[in-house]
Amino acid sequence: MPSTMTPLLQVERLETQFPTGPGLVRAVDGVSFAIARGEVLGLVGESGCGKSVTALSIMGLVPAPGRVAAGRILLGGENLLAKDAEAMRRVRGARIAMVFQEPMTALNPVFSIGDQIASAVRAHDGGSRRAAWARAVEMLDRVQVPSPQERARAYPHQLSGGLRQRAMIALALAAGPELLIADEPTTALDVTIQAQILDLLRHLQAERGMAVLMITHDLGVVAEICHRVAVIYAGRIVELAPVTSIFARPLHPYTRGLLRCLPHPSRFGQPLVSIDGIPPDLRQNGAGCRFAPRCPHAIATCQTHEPGLEEREPGHLVACPVTS
């Protein structure tokens, strides 16, 4: 269960930008949220909304020429943005770990998975090679890789997609991070394997009391695993709420739209309510609500006045003055 003490991670007014030929892309534009120890927060949105860039900003891995232009990222009260590259490298090894959609992004093809996990263990805890290897085998067992002794000697390409994902999770957890950032960890997997990996993540998270930032485009995954969820649109959070209340009472027109445009068991075969139009160009930093051009409820002030997140119900924040 999430703790109510000071949050583990606080992201405050984060802005991450990419200069491009035709203009500055404001990929993340004033994003604020917090994650408590032991909490699973979902960051959900469509392609290009800024959810992965938010994750890379926290990790200190924004690819050049992109940069964090403003804001603070506090991990246990320390501002990560003030740290130099070497200090960030230590944070990444030990305190924050990340798993990706494609395990080959994280796994080295020329070392066995046991070697990779063992070297992560040694980098963090020191100790002998033999002890680190034993720990690697134990980690593979913990992520439910069958016959972990033999599999530890396998190279990434010798494993199925599901097993590779498990190996990457074992590698990420080797140093016992306080925060795991999972960027679409099940998107490339078949649905039965996805169910297994979500089950594993849920289990490991509860067992270790680890905080998880789950980045996904899939509201189904959010419903399965998250405690709270932030819906992000065009670089800004539009709604932030406990999972039960966002599905029961979505308040932002974009969140409502996202939920209604999914095929739903009670409405199979009936026309879907789609969201007209496309997301805005992130180089145009106009005034007003970014969703206004697609919003069925937009009024005149939506075009001119940018709404901030307001608490509408306990713990349920929305950036829309129109809907209630």
Added chain:
Amino acid sequence: MALPLLEVTGLEKRFDVGGAWLGRRRRTIRAVDGVSFTLEAGETLGLVGESGCGKSTTGRLILRLLEPSGGRIRFEGRDLVSLSPRELWAARQRMQIVFQDPFGSLNPRMRVGRIIAEPLQIYGREDGAGQRRRVAGLLEVVGLDPAFAERYPHELSGGQRQRIGIAAALALHPSLIVADEPVSALDVSVQAQVLNLLMDLRRRFGLTYLFVSHDLHVVLHMSDRVAVMYLGEIVEVGGRDIIHREPKHPYTQTLLSAVPTADPTLRRERIVPRGEVASPLAIPEGCRFHPRCPFAFDRCRTERPVLRNVGTGHQAACHLYDPR
């Protein structure tokens, strides 16, 4: 009763991988292994399953984009497998395919107007002016402004590209459209627009769809009947509501319970599936699903189950439902 539009019997596709060499046996993938179904005119049959189950291969075999290794395909009363190349060329006007990847399937060097007119040119339909009129009409049918004829694919969004693919598929007035993962590459808000369009077109032109997808909810949404595939065979087929509410085959039950639903009130009892799909190079003896099946008994390990009636218009290939 009228003849079905499409009747597929015992369809097979084997791929040889690696030659026989120094006593090593040639290995064969049985990608599609005895698939039979019918499709009535105006009906949508969904073909659903995980990667490697043979669903896309089945779609391609029906159009003879791949040559079947065995079986029969009767389309509009003619056996497609025995047609001469010339006859096949003529028959193909009536059957078209919409692909998943609207980036890879449109020629980047052609303007949209030429892409849509290409089938008309190939089949010598209409003169230049007639083709231009038809292109404008098709663009309107798929919800795009006729001015799009002058654009190139790279200038379009994923959803617009998919509409172009659909317009080109409609150019020759086909009766059957194989839709192969048509919305899998799209964001959910755009996905809803394309699914709505496909449903409108079906009504408007009396189209028959073979709708292939890995996404069970999308397939249930779009289809009158659903066939569930596993390792090259159909394990269950039935009406949409039957498959959704009373699935009989343990694999269908597993698949349904594994799909994350964006509605916490609909949470089913979760069956976390065991293990992973076997390699199509080493298909298990007996029932292909038995190594992962929670209900498997002796007979499942030795005898391959066949599709048998388990209800009205509902068939499953599972020994649990065989009274013997």
